[in-house]
Amino acid sequence: MEGTQTITQLTEELHHVLAKERVTINETLLEQHSSDESYHTPHLPDVVVFPENADEVSEIIKLANKYQTPVVPYGYGSSLEANVIPEHGGVVIDFANMNKVLEVREDDFLVKVQPGVTRSQLEKELKKYGLFFTVDPGADATLGGMAATNASGTTSVKYGVMRDNVRDMEVVMSDGSMIHTGSMAAKSSSGYNLNGLFIGSEGTLGCFTELTLKVIGIPEHIMAARAEFENVDDAVGAVIAIMQAGIPIARVELVDEESIKQMNRYSETDYSEVPTLFLELHGNEAGLKHDIAFMEEIVSDMRCRKIEFETETAGRNKLWEARHNAAYAFIHNHPGRKQMVTDVCVPISELAGAVKDARAAVGESGLSGGIVGHVGDGNYHILLMLDPDNPDDIERANQVNERIVGYALERGGTCTGEHGVGTGKQKYQEREHGVALDVMRKIKQALDPEGLMNPGKIIK
Amino acid sequence: MEGTQTITQLTEELHHVLAKERVTINETLLEQHSSDESYHTPHLPDVVVFPENADEVSEIIKLANKYQTPVVPYGYGSSLEANVIPEHGGVVIDFANMNKVLEVREDDFLVKVQPGVTRSQLEKELKKYGLFFTVDPGADATLGGMAATNASGTTSVKYGVMRDNVRDMEVVMSDGSMIHTGSMAAKSSSGYNLNGLFIGSEGTLGCFTELTLKVIGIPEHIMAARAEFENVDDAVGAVIAIMQAGIPIARVELVDEESIKQMNRYSETDYSEVPTLFLELHGNEAGLKHDIAFMEEIVSDMRCRKIEFETETAGRNKLWEARHNAAYAFIHNHPGRKQMVTDVCVPISELAGAVKDARAAVGESGLSGGIVGHVGDGNYHILLMLDPDNPDDIERANQVNERIVGYALERGGTCTGEHGVGTGKQKYQEREHGVALDVMRKIKQALDPEGLMNPGKIIK
Numbered sequence: 001m002e003g004t005q006t007i008t009q010l011t012e013e014l015h016h017v018l019a020k021e022r023v024t025i026n027e028t029l030l031e032q033h034s035s036d037e038s039y040h041t042p043h044l045p046d047v048v049v050f051p052e053n054a055d056e057v058s059e060i061i062k063l064a065n066k067y068q069t070p071v072v073p074y075g076y077g078s079s080l081e082a083n084v085i086p087e088h089g090g091v092v093i094d095f096a097n098m099n100k101v102l103e104v105r106e107d108d109f110l111v112k113v114q115p116g117v118t119r120s121q122l123e124k125e126l127k128k129y130g131l132f133f134t135v136d137p138g139a140d141a142t143l144g145g146m147a148a149t150n151a152s153g154t155t156s157v158k159y160g161v162m163r164d165n166v167r168d169m170e171v172v173m174s175d176g177s178m179i180h181t182g183s184m185a186a187k188s189s190s191g192y193n194l195n196g197l198f199i200g201s202e203g204t205l206g207c208f209t210e211l212t213l214k215v216i217g218i219p220e221h222i223m224a225a226r227a228e229f230e231n232v233d234d235a236v237g238a239v240i241a242i243m244q245a246g247i248p249i250a251r252v253e254l255v256d257e258e259s260i261k262q263m264n265r266y267s268e269t270d271y272s273e274v275p276t277l278f279l280e281l282h283g284n285e286a287g288l289k290h291d292i293a294f295m296e297e298i299v300s301d302m303r304c305r306k307i308e309f310e311t312e313t314a315g316r317n318k319l320w321e322a323r324h325n326a327a328y329a330f331i332h333n334h335p336g337r338k339q340m341v342t343d344v345c346v347p348i349s350e351l352a353g354a355v356k357d358a359r360a361a362v363g364e365s366g367l368s369g370g371i372v373g374h375v376g377d378g379n380y381h382i383l384l385m386l387d388p389d390n391p392d393d394i395e396r397a398n399q400v401n402e403r404i405v406g407y408a409l410e411r412g413g414t415c416t417g418e419h420g421v422g423t424g425k426q427k428y429q430e431r432e433h434g435v436a437l438d439v440m441r442k443i444k445q446a447l448d449p450e451g452l453m454n455p456g457k458i459i460k
Numbered sequence: 461m462e463g464t465q466t467i468t469q470l471t472e473e474l475h476h477v478l479a480k481e482r483v484t485i486n487e488t489l490l491e492q493h494s495s496d497e498s499y500h501t502p503h504l505p506d507v508v509v510f511p512e513n514a515d516e517v518s519e520i521i522k523l524a525n526k527y528q529t530p531v532v533p534y535g536y537g538s539s540l541e542a543n544v545i546p547e548h549g550g551v552v553i554d555f556a557n558m559n560k561v562l563e564v565r566e567d568d569f570l571v572k573v574q575p576g577v578t579r580s581q582l583e584k585e586l587k588k589y590g591l592f593f594t595v596d597p598g599a600d601a602t603l604g605g606m607a608a609t610n611a612s613g614t615t616s617v618k619y620g621v622m623r624d625n626v627r628d629m630e631v632v633m634s635d636g637s638m639i640h641t642g643s644m645a646a647k648s649s650s651g652y653n654l655n656g657l658f659i660g661s662e663g664t665l666g667c668f669t670e671l672t673l674k675v676i677g678i679p680e681h682i683m684a685a686r687a688e689f690e691n692v693d694d695a696v697g698a699v700i701a702i703m704q705a706g707i708p709i710a711r712v713e714l715v716d717e718e719s720i721k722q723m724n725r726y727s728e729t730d731y732s733e734v735p736t737l738f739l740e741l742h743g744n745e746a747g748l749k750h751d752i753a754f755m756e757e758i759v760s761d762m763r764c765r766k767i768e769f770e771t772e773t774a775g776r777n778k779l780w781e782a783r784h785n786a787a788y789a790f791i792h793n794h795p796g797r798k799q800m801v802t803d804v805c806v807p808i809s810e811l812a813g814a815v816k817d818a819r820a821a822v823g824e825s826g827l828s829g830g831i832v833g834h835v836g837d838g839n840y841h842i843l844l845m846l847d848p849d850n851p852d853d854i855e856r857a858n859q860v861n862e863r864i865v866g867y868a869l870e871r872g873g874t875c876t877g878e879h880g881v882g883t884g885k886q887k888y889q890e891r892e893h894g895v896a897l898d899v900m901r902k903i904k905q906a907l908d909p910e911g912l913m914n915p916g917k918i919i920k
Contacts, residue, residue, distance in 0.1 A: 109703075110807065150653070151649075163656070164620075179896035181896065184872030185806060185807065185839075186805065186808070186839070187610075187621050188610075189876045189879060190874045190875050190888075191918060192660065194899060194900070197653055199653065246680070286747055287743060287748075287751075290744045291747075343649075345646065345648060346645060347646075348568055349565065379645075412643055413644065414647075418649050421649070421650060433651050435637050436639035437651065438637075444652075446903060446905065446906035447902060
């Protein structure tokens, strides 16, 4: 946004809508809202606001229209592609104060939450009812942010991604009007599917102010395991064989040798430093036993050197905590470095080749990095460490990304399985979507004609 | 379309694009394409064309633009809300000649089909690979038509609806350009979710010319059952209890007393003429045994008078064929009458009340009718028989519909769980979607500015 005069006037008017302490131009706070968890260059917003309800969000957006100021919704700041960075300044709407679990509809397996509720907060609340929300991206993101990027994670191989688990949202549109994108019905063929369209729209079409989520009963039995392999090829081969055998696996994660090393240092685990699959199965006891026996047979055919099961909650939690902290382990163990995380997703038949090529790309780059991934979905990440002030590092990291994205797109895959486009994946949009990108542009133009909703993201 | 002159010119130009026999103004063929399987008033198209590939579809749509003529895609004609009736005349595109299964990607659990492939044709082809496509609406609809209405049916309680099972589509847009709506990746956060938007758009945003569908391995074990109850309340209570116990049921269908009667007459079955649940479970043998024991306990608590299992394929097929033919049974047993099928879907906690109110509504209407439904999703249908030439019958049927839709919408449900809007559910769109209907209108306007794609459907 240009002009101190305008900012002052806008801030003044925002004070008429929100209590004084919930509108801030404090430099520390502006700086806190200038970046996400990635290597992308920060940019300061002009103002940060903390609304408490949808009406306030609507008023904020109406003022943004009046002053032709960008609006950027902000959850927890755990995005990885600059999705929440206010590239063009403007108003950042921080949903920290809209963090209530509004209603648990036990009998309907639904929960209504405000967008600022975090995943761990929701988990704690649902536990009281014997329920759980299946989407687990690792980071303790907000539900609003997770919906905005169509987040997924370790459990999506069985339970689907955010788009599969959000049944309705309240959204404040670019003109301040409010809509609902769905209903509480389990399915509907009524009207256009706005729900699916808004999920993954990264704040570029509107701001989410309430979400109705699908939850499920905590499974009767849960069994986690770690399977160790001599090499990544065998580990990936085992995943493909498990998927093709139709075993209804709930999580299947690849962690390569380097990532296990970083994990052991950070999480104080002592896992063998070899390519490993972290697995989990959910179901009734009898069915699980059958599936586990089948799975053991399959991994043994793929030269698994050791498989260890965790039936106790504590052991299982430790295992998944270590896995979820893999990216942080790299960051923690490389002080002063930033992380670039790639995110391609390929059809499962292309996974072995893709991971092999990715390993070669990392090796050739000379950068420190590891591979982890939700390999049951064909989605894997390279965690690449780089010095953000060294253009050569960034260039080499970009080359890795470029190469693996090209590999994925040539084989019917996607440049981003779960992190979203932000600005980081924008350069691949044309190649991935072709003429469909024009259709996306038309939708953006129709629903945000002034271009004020998180400008510069997804669609340029 | 107005003007014989224009039609003659358009037909002439269509002959430059398609072989002569694939462009027709033959009256019998026009009439065949003037209606669907419902009570809705037929309307003749001006021309019917039978393209063989996407390029031809694109050329047809470009000509429709030149002559400002409506375009209505047509699959099998099994829609129930006038979705395929060319209300404003124009060109009907019949996809009968685009009926090839293009590629089975076994290892990726994907199949590529042309839109004119029927469900039974696909089933036959996939069987060779030990695979199956899960969405089963009963009617032998085309996959293109099923995607257009976001069809679902008996198995959606476990495997989801069309929107969950189509991964990519090729679509010819209103200007003749072609796009892909997705990719072959199991998940993606790249760009806006066009795939979900086009599914359920009923030809109003573009014509589907290719679909990539998710398939799964035929389950290791399948067990079907019929559970008989004294009354509908107990049957519905049992469904709710089964869902809430977290039993991963694959199908759970309610068939009321009157529907069983019609079914026995039509399908030559001799089922007890009482409210009945048709059930199916999929899984491994050990897990199934456990689930069945649990399920028997639950239905017995709900005063189930008898439960009969079908483990053999033949018995199972007979059971599901009878269930799928329930609607046809009513039609067959009421010569000269037409059928109105309601289609609301409610949150599961509201199902018992909704079905009770629906039964009262049918009783008060004085019309012959029964209730069947995919009750695990909270979706049920009233099959109402009426004389299409008797305005009083239509009025009474409309009153039933009006009442049950109101009941559903007041409780967070939807006016159509799986049949789509067409023209039949249009009057409920404003009430169901409110301001969101404006957003839908903007999308329609942005993607079909000339309003030529199946005009008059969903959005007026």
